[in-house]
Amino acid sequence: MCCSSCHDNTLYGSEELLKLIPPYCNFGYDVMVYVGKALFFYSRSEQEIVDDISRRCIPISRSEVSYLAKKFIVYLSITHRESKSAIKVKMRQHGGYILHLDATSEGDSPHLLSVLDGISEIVLDNIKLPSENAENLVPFLQRVKQMYGNPLATVHDMGKGIITAVQSVFKGVRDFICHFHFLRDIGKDLFGKENDAIRKCLRKHAIQGYLRKHARSLKKHAESDLQLIAIFEKSMHKDDTINAGTTPGVIAYLLVNWVLEGKRVGNGYGFPFDRAYLSFYQRLCRAYNAVDKLRYAKVQADGKHKRVMGKLWRKIGETVNDPILKRETKRMEEKARVFDRLREAMRIALPHGKNALNDDGDYDMKSIAHNVRKFHGWLHDSGCIRQDDAYRKMNDQIEKYWKKLFADPIIRKTKHGRITIYPQRTNNILERFFRDFRKMYRKRNGKNSLNKTLKAMLADTPLVKNLENPQYLKIILAGANSLEERFAQIDSKLVRENLKRAEEENKKMHPKIRKIIMGNKFPEKLVKVVSACQLSN
Secondary structure: OOOOOOOOOOOOOOHHHHOOOOOOOOOOHHHHHHHHHHHHOOOOOHHHHHHHHHOOOOOOOHHHHHHHHHHHHHHHHHHHHHOHHHHHHHHHHOOOOEEEEEEEOOOOOOEEEEEEEOOOOOEEEEEEEOOOOHHHHHHHHHHHHHHHOOOOEEEEOOOHHHHHHHHHHOOOOEEEEOHHHHHHHHHHHHHHHHHHHHHHHHHHHOHHHHHHHHHHHHHHHHHOOHHHHHHHHHHHHHOOOOOOOOOHHHHHHHHHHHHHHHHHOOOOOOOOOOOHHHHHHHHHHHHHHHHHHHOOOOOOOOHHHHHHHHHHHHHHHHHHOOHHHHHHHHHHHHHHHHHHHHHHHHOOOOOOOOOHHHOOOOOOHHHHHHHHHHHHHHHHHOOHHHHOHHHHHHHHHHHHOHHHHOOOOEEEEEOOEEEEEOHHHOOHHHHHHHHHHHHHHHHHHOOOOOHHHHHHOOOOHHHHHHHHOHHHHHHHHOOOOOHHHHHOOOOHHHHHHHHHHHHHHOOOOOHHHHHHHOOOOHHHHHHHHHHHOOOOO
């Protein structure tokens, strides 16, 4: 509106309207928050959101949904930074904060690094880096220090870049190695080579693809007679002799599916705690022995299904009897037994644990340290170190990181009383966070790989996890009744600047430039082309 009683032609916008919709925008804060929650809380796809909003008589496209999701993250990140003083006060009420650091990446994607307070479980800051070296990490950690001050302690994995950066920025702060990460890195070093060799051999024989194809061909025949399956199940349950009506096709189908399930066996910890390829090969060997005993069994079947067991026995035998697989499996089994002894000593990520990454382990640190020292002595006395350099490296890692693993706990006085903190026990908080994060994107996109997602996403996307925390939500709302109302208080110019900066950071190389530099012979071609030109001043 403008005033008609004076010569001033200044236009005045509606303050009420600006509380509902950002300047120069087509969609209100309510639509933006709805899109953000639908994408990041409920893992809904862009098309599902388009359909839902369209049913409310609001025309919107998938590209607009994608753009609103980015705006939601930018608004949230600005709100988070404006609330840093209140977050800092809240953490002081808990006696301070424990800084947990961890990163995730896939393929050639950038490393998404997040830092989180282990006490309040609030994600404090995030950044995308080309690699986890100290040069990249130091400026980021200095920013965290400036925003929240020195932590009570830092907890992280054994990455050299992280250790160097943390020691440089947080001098004098107690520094711990996460027990879960310590075990994981030791296991990878101990039998990662054997695991890779087994994986390559199995891929060379293409046995998994053959078994899946075999299962598909037998499925219709094996599952056509439910009465037969019921009889078979009853016989197995009572440990009775098998019914003569059970055909080789059914037996083969059941064995093949049992072998394929071997790759899914585990406790949810990931490698090296769960050993999918080893488990698959072990089941393959047991199935081979079973088929060898059953292929001549007298059962009712036509000629085609009588030959099923023989074909299966020959194909599995080619893989099972591979000398390289036999050798590498034996080595890995021996090393895995040693590794599991260390897991038992450290009482975390136990071989028969049921809580997967939700397992925070036992907190009797003196007893754990005593058990690990006993394991360390056994490793020396058993002669393992003389057999393989991998055991020597394992021994060296225990000695090198002992003080970071078994330092005294932190005792703090808070308004709620005295608390004892064992920060080094686990960094599973961030492991669980990244696991849920990957699960959300895979559910949304239907893709297993997150390579492209990590390249395109905004660095502060992990802040959405904080919105599940009622205390955090109360802090950032700062008296407002909703996120929509709080976002309306943010300067729209600041949002546009942040969006533009994020767009520049994620900007891809021009396709023509990429085409020019493709290939190993680019430098030689460049010299040839430039040398052919007549250059003059």
